[in-house]
Amino acid sequence: MTCHFSFISHRIAQPGGIKSPWRRRRKPALGPKEWRSLFTPEGKFYDGGVKLLKRVRNGGVEPSIRAEVWPFLLGVYSLNSSEAEREAIKAHNRKGYLLLRKHCLRKNNKESVDDHITSEEENPCVISEQEMQDKTGKAIPENQADESLCSSSSRDEDESEKSDVTDVEASRDDVASVDQSSVEDEEESMPLPKYSNTGGNIETETKxxxxxxxxxxxxxxxxxxxxxxxxxxxxxxxxxxxxxxxxxxxxxxxxxxxxxxxxxxxxxxxxxxxxxxxxxxxxxxxxxxxxxxxxxxxxxxxxxxxxxxxxxxxxxxxxxxxxxxxxMRKARHNFRLDEVGIRRQLNMVSKIIKTKDFHLYRHLEMLEAADCFFVYRMVVVMFRRELTFEQTLSLWEAMWADQAARRAGITRSSWRKLQLGAPPTDDLLLYAIAASVLEKRKLIIESYSSMDEIIRDCNSMAGQLDIWKLLDDAHDLVVTVQDRIE
Structure with a gap:
């Protein structure tokens, strides 16, 4: 017994150790019955989505309802939206996507535009506007369009897009069951969707x-x-x-x-x-x-x-x-040609490690690896290559839940009042990456003499990580070091 407690004390006191060797038990994933119980008769969350976010970050989502839950986590639907509002957004978004696809097809000069549009309408992956109106029974008013989809700087280009789309639509055969002219009029009034950095929880240019x-x-x-x-x-x-x-x-x-x-x-x-x-x-x-x-x-x-x-x-x-x-509102910075977003994230991982375990950080400095370039791939594709498919989804869901909480204005103080543990952060992924490095501190310090060796180790860890322990460690790091590095 004495030996056992001695081992525990050693683990807790270890410089790079994270909290306790005993992990909390993972809670069950959010299931269909509990998911349905979160909504009022009008289709709104009873508590503004707080319970949803808490459940997702602590246990994930059952596969059978992921398609329903993810649009809330990714900001497609507001946590305060009603079912009727979501149906309107869904119909509007479908039209926006079809406009983007038509634009892509016009750029392809290998075959005629009309042939491609006909083929795409027959493709079960894409629902046509005609089918959309058959299902919804009504058109979406123009004033419900998401203004953030189009920036004012692209207005001239959008005007030409409207004209092109109208010409393409006019060349189609009429569908007898619906007044096609009303569809064309509505489509003509809709600009081509464009990314805008307004709204959402994204890394702003000021950073x-x-x-x-x-x-x-x-x-x-x-x-x-x-x-x-x-x-x-x-x-x-x-x-x-x-x-x-x-x-x-x-x-x-x-x-x-x-x-x-x-x-x-x-x-x-x-x-x-x-x-x-x-x-x-x-x-x-x-x-x-x-x-x-x-x-x-x-x-x-x-x-x-x-x-x-x-x-x-x-x-x-x-x-x-x-x-x-x-x-991509958050992930797009991983793919900037100037790599400024990647450098910021690698620098933050380095700061987390330095703050939590200075001894490990000094060893990385000796190996000329303190810039944490060895986790570059983890940052770019968000652990996709290091985790199994299911583990990837669990990590991303926890990450999205934190980002959704930030978008909804759930602040650090309100999160603590709700006794929800670590406060939400936009950078949970980076804390998870730092936790995976800290877990290997002994191996890195005692066995590795170059950054190449660390890179090889990081690139070969696929399937070796316990995702829920990793998330626990990441949340512990948020609690212990976030205030000291941000």
Whole structure:
């Protein structure tokens, strides 16, 4: 018994140790019954979503309801919205996504626009505006449009987009069951969605030095063509780790998969199974749309790693796109060409380690690794390569819950009053990365003599991490060091 308590005391007193060797028991994931109990008859959260965020960060979400929960975590829906408001937003977002896809198809000069639009309408991944009106029974008023979707600087470009879209719509055959002219009039009044840095919980330009800010210039057709080539290469090479999480998509027929590929002009896929063709086609459609939506970022390798897990959960392309756009409000800084966002995050990981374990930090300095470049990949693709598929989703859900709390204005003081443990932070991922390094302090100090050795270790830790222990350690770091580094 004495020996046992001696071991515990040693663990607690260890310079790099984090709190206690005993971890709290993980609470059950949020399930369908509890999820439904959170809403009023009007479809609003009883408590503004506080219980939802607490449950998600402590236990995650059951797979069967992830598609319903994620739009709240990613800011597609406000935590204060009613069911009727969400239906209006959903219909409006679907139209915005279709506009982006039409814009992408017009840029593709290999086949006629009308053929592509017809093919895409037949693609089960995309719901047409006609189908949307059949389901909703009404058009969405123009004044309900999300003004943040379009920046004033792109107004001239948007006017030309409206004209082009109207011309394309006019060339279609009329659908007898609905007055098509009303659809065209509404679409004509809707600008092409554009990324805006207003609203949401994003890293603002004020955090970046003036010298580091990119010079904003209009992207050319050549830029988009380059992005298209890289997107297609990455899409065809995407793995099928997601298959067991989406049986319906895994069971897609080859005929349907080829239709999906044709709709986005995907080629060189003959060697792939049907479900991988279908998945690659969805990656292409959404990543091209995002490059159009946020041309300052466009597309960089690694973005497909962030999108793929969302596609496994969200079966409708328009819903997956807007969730991805919400995810990218924070993640987009990982893909800036000047890497200023990455440098800020690596610097923060370094500060966390230095504050928590100065002895380890000094050893990293000796190895010329104090800049924490060895966790570069973890930062860029948010632990996607180091965790299993399910672990990735659990980490991201906890991270999104913190960011949603910040967007909702749940402050540090109110979080403590609610006895919810560590306060929410925009940078939970960075605390988790620092925790994973601190966990290896003994190995790093005693066995590694170069940064290359640490990089190899970090790149080979896939499947070796306990995600809930890692999150506990990350939250402990938020409590103990956040005030000292920010």
């Amino acid at each position: 970046l030095s003036k010298d580091a800010r990119p010079v904003k210039s209009a992207r050319t057709v050549e830029d988009f063509e380059t992005w298209q080539r890289i997107i297609r290469l990455d899409a065809v090479r995407a793995n099928n780790e997601w298959v067991s999480y989406s049986p319906s998509q895994a069971a897609v027929t080859r005929e349907k998969a080829i239709e999906s590929a044709s709709a986005v002009c995907l080629k060189d896929y003959e060697h792939l199974e049907a479900h991988r063709i279908h998945h690659a086609s969805r990656l292409v459609a959404i990543l091209e749309a995002y490059a159009t939506y946020d041309p300052e970022i466009g597309y960089c390798q690694g973005m497909s790693d962030l999108l793929a897990p969302l596609l496994a959960v969200l079966e409708e392309d328009d819903e997956a796109f807007w969730c991805f756009a919400g995810f």
